[in-house]
Amino acid sequence: MRVDVLGDVLALARVDASLMATFDARAPWAIELPARQGASFHAVVAGTCWLTVDGMPPRRLAPGDLVLLPAGARHELATDPDLPTRRFDAELKRSLIQPDGELMLAGPGARTRILCAGYSYEAHAAHPVLSLLPPVLQVATAQPKSGPWLRTVLDLLAHETRGGAATGSDTAAVRLLDLLLIHVIRAWLDTGGDAVGVSWLRGLRDPVTARALAALHQRPGHDWTLDALAATVNVSRATLARRFTHHVGEPPLTYLNRWRLNVAAHKLRNTTLQVAAIAHEIGYTSEFAFNRAFARAHGHPPGRYRRHTQRADC
Template identity: 85%
Template sequence: MDVLGDVLALARVDASLMATFDARAPWAIELPARRGASFHAVVAGTCWFTAVGAPPRQLTPGDLVLLPAGARHALATDPGLPTRRFDEDLKRRLIQPDGELVLDGPGARTRILCAGYGYAPDAAHPVLSLLPPVLHVATAQPESGPWLRMILDLLAHETHDDAAGSSTAAVRLLDLLLIHVIRAWLDSGGDAVDTSWLRGLRDPVTARALSALHARPGHAWTLDALAATVNVSRATLARRFTREVGQPPLTYLTRWRLHVAAHQLRETTAPVATIAHEVGYTSEYAFNRAFTRAHGQPPGRYRRRTTA
């Protein structure tokens, strides 16, 4: 089971291409904070990236920066230049008929793909909030770099092409790029993340247990059965899972079941009793109580509020 993909799907993480930025030096823009994540990928030239709490860093072709919480930041040919605020007025004045944002100047050219990711506030399973404020990944990494460069090249092609389906292809590639960026970060230093399911993906025992729970959330799991599935003792499983994820396996399972149930309530018309059974509850009453504790309201009211 693809745990990362499973969580992203239920959290309704959606990508959108915000702009293709084409600028010639000298230039400097400040991008305000936004709800959701901000993403930049340099495809030509260089620029400097600055954000609160992080030292300036130079980005070169193939560098990708993800700001999971959409923090305010700046891009410039030189970190000392005064910035222009990138607001709706500036965007309207700069945008070209083909959708590109262009800054003219006498100097070297830089081309950046800018995108955003958001997820529904009622889909509360944390995804992007577990990542650091600034996540910088370079496609020069030997393990993940070739795949990232391949996706980035395709994305640059689709955003510069007016062929049928190009906009849809670009959004799909952004979805894929997010997964590969998180993978690359986990491979290169994701141990800095706090205890969570995301950190658990880095530990082979915990990752296998997470995969089993996500593949069959409605199964009547016990600690013994889960330990046997991942081929370790129950003591080893309990210790490693709790150390990495921050909670015991069956506690995590309960929370995940209720996230799955919330998704089903939002996205389907299945009866509450059917959903309760699918996520492992033999009693609709027990499901209603557990769901109300987790979401602050019973399933029926939650469905009406989130689908209105």
Template identity: 40%
Template structure:
């Protein structure tokens, strides 16, 4: 079980939206607050990221930016350039005669009712620079994406969305690799600590299993106390608290994406009765699972 991929897949509520913008300076684009995660890839040229409340950040070719909580921000060729509201339908931007910039901008639709710490614990602005020799898979994907956008060969309509989808996992992987530190708390450690990572794999692979702290500890070769301490330090909450929350997150996805009976959903995430599941779900979401599903169904 790939925990990072499972988290991203479960949190997504729809396809990513993206647009490529070709501009010559001076230019500037303002992006309103988004309930998803916003990203920018500098395909060619240079740009400045201007996040609200944060110092301007200079970006160059191959640099990638992720705003995991959709912070309002602007992107421009220079901090002093005039800023206009971004129009995703525009492939070219009002521009002058200055240097050219080619930028891919987009938004991932994510479930904000059940934020996962793999995203919620990230800073407001995540920058993965185009460091030579690092994150080769990410930068190869960016290169291929740029080529597909330029060439518009047959099949590009299928290739481009797939590459954009892959970017989210590749960006997160690159950032965690850059911020990995054995003594730090957080998901950079959780995904690389062998014992914690393996226990997360077990939980994500079988969220409906009757896991106990002792059983998880035995699977990763640690004492109960040592495992509980190590897991809590890395993940930010005890193992069974994480398990309970992940079960409800999984239940929400099943209700959203699949037309399964409530009893089947309850059993899949580890509840022996539909009543117990409905009670736990309402405690977390404020409404019973049947109502939750109806609210998501278009009229």
């Protein structure tokens, strides 16, 4: 069974997509999008525009360009980066929204069409994913390796957002945004992922480390030893330890312990399983040992953690 480590982590962190707007504007125009909790995403479907993020030079976006701002940084979109901006707030949104839900900005010039979305993630998730990415991640559907797949998903997304009241169009758009996020990160890793720091995300680029990560994610409750994991990925114990630690920043079994406790935290938040059952599922033979390890990692023993996070979500 092939395990998708990236998808596994995204699911555990409950990274959820929501379509914010389809923006259709004619030049000249310039808008400021305030910082938000979560990530911001833009896909240019037609026309061109400029993206400006504080502290960075403006970058030109062309049709087929996709931009992810993992930390939801304040940014500007404009036909000219020197134009004065209008802040995109509730009042501006009300003035631009059309009966079909699109945001339209009239003007005499060239047309630009952008799909804008957001990604939120579970505040209590301890296994970061979006935080490991650079402040601005840009990929293009013109790139040869990942571009065709990105283009296909983007075309489907554009089709669904034009569907208006078509049955299931909103649900289809959100599912496609989930898929698009994985493809964007994958494409970035293929082309510009050297910028990522030492982490499990960097480890996905190394074939030996990626196979080891997949094995640990597939069977987190297994009684892994370094020898057993090395045999599973068909390398020596020394090679596995060296490459895994170099890319991920910690030895395989240290990573496994953290991943087990993150899985446990997810189960405590989202299931009614007893603490003892969760401990057994992730490979602990002693509930006492699990309680101690969990408290060190998350600041509270499992029972108190469950009560605290349930109150926070109310």
